[in-house]
């Protein structure tokens with residue numbers, strides 16, 4: 001029996017009963033726009049409160065910076081290329097099992113509240129294993145079809161699902177918010193800066209809009225968390241002492257503040273680990289000792305980040321710099337001490353960790369690790385890639401593109417990141433250069449060859465699965481167009 005299996009047994013014995021498990025994901029959410037990851041704006045008081053009670057991972061990356069590829073890699077715990085989901089508009093093949101199916105098989109009630117068009121059932125087939133997969137949104141704004149559902153509606157439906165769930169079963173919920181995805185809508189009640197817009201540079205205006213989308217989403221997540229965490233049930237678990245692994249990062253990737261958009265009042269710059277005086281209502285009201293009474297697991301994550309004009313690019317999907325690849329990743333669970341850790345984690349770990357936290361075994365073929373029971377070593381090699389963000393209009397062209405090689409590949413190991421771009425590779429040392437501005441490829445030719453070899457090896461070992469193309473209607477194309485995906 002391996003360590004993870006022993007852990008799973010011990011963990012389920014500790015819990016006594018199966019925990020409720022929530023995968024809480026936000027589309028296009030850069031880690032560094034959350035207070036708990038060093039954002040200077042007060043964007044995320046509610047996620048920060050969750051972070052203060054969670055184990056926060058400072059070094060997490062997605063597999064491919066696109067919604068359907070990334071989320072399917074998390075739920076199937078396999079690399080997007082292996083399941084043929086390298087782009088949006090490609091479906092999860094029938095033979096691939098997901099964690100939702102495993103939860104369902106284990107007697108869980110499973111539900112998902114969806115908000116991104118690319119994750120609709122007919123486009124992604126990612127609904128498998130869910131008793132309820134609510135992707136019924138079809139909104140028009142100013143005559144344009146919206147590709148996303150807004151956060152207030154996501155929270156409302158999620159709360160309805162929680163209220164109406166069968167009480168005799170534990171539940172697995174995947175709740176996905178999409179507001180930070182383009183097009184950015186400005187929420188003036190969540191304005192991060194007071195400077196008049198007239199005096200703002202283009203980058204400032206975009207960052208301000210994006211930050212207000214994050215803050216709007218956070219407020220809605222707060223309403224959901226209030227219910228989830230006031231509904232705490234089950235046995236008393238360990239006290240949240242502050243003995244988690246100490247932070248290897250100061251929570252900042254250094255990419256903020258360079259555009260002078262400031263305006264912070266300083267209240268959002270938490271490191272996410274103090275937790276003082278910021279407990280949830282139940283803890284304040286009914287449990288002043290701060291002891292954990294819940295039987296609830298929450299894994300908070302984003303599917304990818306967003307480039308906000310860094311490297312002269314706005315969006316995601318077409319590059320693999322860290323603004324797009326780095327994601328927030330935190331685990332709130334009974335017996336898990338809050339804190340921070342710098343162990344290197346990745347998208348495929350989400351599925352294995354969710355199952356492990358419920359005392360369930362990983363499914364055959366799953367490649368991720370349970371990051372709690374089996375933390376990856378500091379030298380873990382992580383290959384990431386992207387196949388381009390656009391979905392072509394014509395079915396024939398879509399088929400050809402599904403089989404095309406990656407546009408970019410990169411590898412991250414021991415703090416170094418190599419991005420392969422044909423004849424001109426880029427090499428960065430992330431601990432000193434998180435914004436990826438100082439390309440050291442010319443000075444470090446041996447390191448470049450060594451890291452290229454790591455990618456080649458991964459390529460050999462990680463075979464590509466066949467892609468299954470979704471048939472797109474006019475509405476699908478218009479919604480994808482609104483999200484910036486159609487070419």
Ligand SMILES: [Zn+2]
Nearest residue numbers: 027028067303
């Ligand atoms: Zn996305």
